[in-house]
Amino acid sequence: MNATSHESSAAPPAEHPSLKSIFRLQWEPAQNAHVLLYPEGMVKLNQSAAEILKRCDGTRDLQALVAELERAFETTGIEAEVRAFLAEARTRGWIA
Template identity: 60%
Template sequence: MNGALATSICPRLGSGFRLQWEPAQNCHVLLYPEGMVKLNGSAGEIMVRCDGARSLAAIVGELETAFNASGLQPEVLSFVEIAGRQKWLTWE
């Protein structure tokens, strides 16, 4: 996971993590044996799309369409890189 991420990678949840919507928290949370990470809205929207089938390019495109925005790629790549370092996400 060194260097810049390629937009062709297909990130997925890391081993031992489970993503779910938590109504009580009104947000997505990432559950793991030692605890829980409460995700902000943007992080949750990115994480739900990281299913191992969608490429980063496809995820960015979906987010830009869903939120009528453009230029989201740098932020998405930055989040995915951080999530990879935390082991929340993995890819080949």
């Protein structure tokens, strides 16, 4: 049991990322951008951050998330950037 719980806590930030329930991702016409809403405020997101967070629903692992983004935007080689963003989003408490 200890090994399993240790593995969970030591897992990379992007195992199966999901937006924490306190946050809501939505398009905000007044901001002309996607925003992350929470009880104390709002975070305006750039397009890349929004596209990544849209896919953070707990059903995709990092590889699936990256593959979907690469297909959607006809690009390759973005895993490091996606991983870095997810690590930052986890640090900020946006994703679990």
